[in-house]
Amino acid sequence: MKLFSIGSALLFALPALAAPTPAPxxxxDAxxxxxxxxxxxxxxxYVAKAxxxxxxxxxLANGEFLVAIYQGGLPGDGWNQSNIDSRKMPAAHLKPLLAGYAKVERKSPTLGIPAPQNAVLKFPDGFTHVKDGIMSAGxxxxxxxxxxxMHLEFMLPLKPGDNPTSQKRGNSGIYIFNNYEIQIxxxxxxxxxxxxxxxxxxxSSNLQWxxxxxxxxxxxxNMSYPPLRWQTYDIDFKPPEFDGETKTKNARVTVRLxxxxxxxxxxxxxxxxxGAKKPQLAKGPVFFQNHANPVVFRNVWVTE
Known part of the structure; x- marks a missing residue:
């Protein structure tokens, strides 16, 4: 009869460990x-030729495309707010559809605006994680x-292994005072x-897009541009006001994407x-959230 040790028996009894799932x-860069x-x-x-x-x-993650068709024009540029015709289709079906459209590459009207003379923060000074004119998430x-x-410009990576309703698709955010987040x-x-x-x-929830x-x-x-394109946020923020430790006015924010x-x-x-779990503040820093995605920023400046 063949003999073997208890250690060997345990070794054979253990299931093989599954290999970690590789990141998408x-x-x-485009x-x-x-x-x-x-x-x-x-x-x-794209806009219709006629x-x-x-x-x-x-x-999409399966190699197909999410297609949104708008009446009147693109969001922020003619769309009449009617229902969106949302479709999923393979490239082979999308190509003949695009024959009736012309591709456009819109540019934010605030892209590249330089910091004014009265800016209290001018890029790259006044910001951390900056190298070669680019600030990384974090x-x-x-x-x-x-x-x-605050004016800022950001670029999202292309992550086609995840879907654009997933929180994995280039997640970051503008975190004001570590309290209030504007999602990226x-x-x-x-x-x-x-x-x-x-x-x-x-x-994920539409309140997280x-x-x-x-x-x-x-x-x-939804004024999102495609990934691997420079986009802009222009944010006006008024912090809460306090009388001692008592809050007398709530914070307010205006945002342009x-x-x-x-x-x-x-x-x-x-x-x-x-951020709702943290005390609200009258002053604080602004964080450019690191959510394990290579989101980058440039031309960030602030006026009071």
């Missing part, structure tokens, strides 16, 4: 994505701010107003998300 591939990602060039915005419809197409202001106007995410071509209308199943005041308020319009108003003087009774 990520692209951080030139490389163009070479390596099939159908990358089809991601984008008639008044417009279209957005974003790549940076923050080096001084506390009160009431302010690749939510391009997603129908915010009617999540169930989207051709793909939403993988790009432009949302995190878990608090939807943006008035790519030049279009998406939150108009909205009152913030508490912080947002985990």
């Amino acid at each position: 591939p990520t692209w951080t 030139a490389t994505a163009e070479k390596e990602v099939e159908h990358f060039s089809m991601i984008g915005e 008639g008044k419809t417009a279209l957005q197409a974003n790549l 940076g923050q202001t080096t001084k506390d701010l009160g009431a302010f106007h 995410l690749d939510s391009f071509a997603v129908d915010y107003r009617n999540p169930a209308n989207n051709a793909l199943k939403p993988e 790009c432009g949302a005041i995190y878990k608090t308020r939807l943006p008035d319009v 790519n030049g279009v108003l998406i939150h108009d003087d909205f009152e913030l009774e508490t912080g947002t998300g985990n």
Whole structure:
């Protein structure tokens, strides 16, 4: 009879450990994505050559496209606010549809605006995590701010292994005083107003998509541009006011995404998300959230 040790028996009894699931591939520049990602060039915005419809197409995890068709024009540029025609289709079906459209690349009207003379913070000074003119996620202001106007430009990576309703698709955020978050995410071509209308199943709440005041308020319009494009936020923030330790006025915020108003003087009774658990402040830093995604920022400046 063959003998073996207890240790050997235990070794044979243990199931094989599953290999860790590899992270979905990520692209951080358009030139490389163009070479390596099939159908990358089809991601984008289109306007009809005849008639008044417009279209957005974003790549999905299964290799198909999320397609949003708008009546009147693109969001922020002619769309008449009617219901969005949301479809999911393979590239082979999208190509003949695009034959009736012309591709456009919109540019935010505030892109590249230099810091004014009265700026209290001018990029790159006054910010952390800056290298070669780019701030990586995880940076923050080096001084506390009160009431302010902030201009910033950000770029989202391409992560086609995740869907644009997922919180994994280029997640970051502008975290004011560590209390109030304005979400950053690749939510391009997603129908915010009617999540169930989207051709793909939403993988997170619409209050967590790009432009949302995190878990608090939807943006008035989804003004997301495609990934790997520079986009802009212009934020006006008024902090809460206090009489001693008693809050006498709530914070308020106005936000423009790519030049279009998406939150108009909205009152913030508490912080947002985990920020609601923290004391509200009259002054504090602004954080550019690191959420394990290679989101980058540039041309950030602040006036009081």
